[in-house]
Amino acid sequence: MTCTLLLVDDHSLIRAGVRALVSDIPGYAVIGEANDGSQVPELVMQLDPDIVLLDISMRSTSGLDALSRLRALGCRCKVLILSMHTDPELIMQALESGAHGYLLKDTTATELEQALAALRGNERYLSPAIAHTVINQALLRAQSSKPEAVENHNLTARQLEILRLIVRGKSTREIAQGLGLSIKTVETHRSQIMKRLQIYDVAGLVLFAVREQIISLDD
Structure with a gap:
């Protein structure tokens, strides 16, 4: 189609x-x-x-x-x-x-x-070319707004790993190839991450990852 x-x-x-x-x-x-x-x-x-x-x-x-x-x-x-x-x-x-x-x-x-x-x-x-720029901006916003921290996000080690890659601008296929997983498995993890965090957009995931120190500018 x-x-x-x-x-x-x-x-x-x-x-x-x-x-x-x-x-x-x-x-x-x-x-x-x-x-x-x-x-x-x-x-x-x-x-x-x-x-x-x-x-x-x-x-x-x-x-x-x-x-x-x-x-x-x-x-x-x-x-x-x-x-x-x-x-x-x-x-x-x-x-x-x-x-x-x-x-x-x-x-x-x-x-x-x-x-x-x-x-x-x-x-x-x-775009990978601007992923670092977006993370930097999210960090600045998080520092200035000082949002309340999420006490328990309940993400597994694998989900945290995939979240870091999503925030860096990696596609599902790239994540699957890099981690040796099937595309379907990565899609399932992505869905579970968004559902658990109640965040359904890239900007929100970036802000969360920076705020919770899941990712930093040095990553």
Whole structure:
């Protein structure tokens, strides 16, 4: 079954380039395009795409504003940010606004395929190139807000190991290969981690891992 995509970027050359890359990936198809965030809610309602590839900086309505509108509408589509911005605060804001993944525009075709596959499989994706940046920002937030510590997270040693890898931006396949586990086993652990922590987004997992000293900037 084909996974449908809505491509949103205010530069026609960028859209053309991404569309060409997607055309070479089996099982995916771009079914619509927009050049501004203001068009996103209506197009999503009309086309019902599986994934929205969304730029952040656009002329009129930003990608962050579009994210907020989609969340308010309760849209089921996944959103993959495709941006040149590496500002940690902006990345965290995008994740907290409902983005399911964040990918840099100078990415490779292989990484784009990995990100799309992750979102298609109901996973999150964070580009390895910015994973350290996100952890650093989460650490700064945790230090400034001084949130209450969780007394007992009840995670097993294996789940803690997998949580560290998730926070570092590793995909399910990469985790499985690195630990010598099946993809299904890793998916089960991931589901159990999120259920036990009651945290269902990358930003939240990063904040938790930093706050509980499960991961540090030296990892």
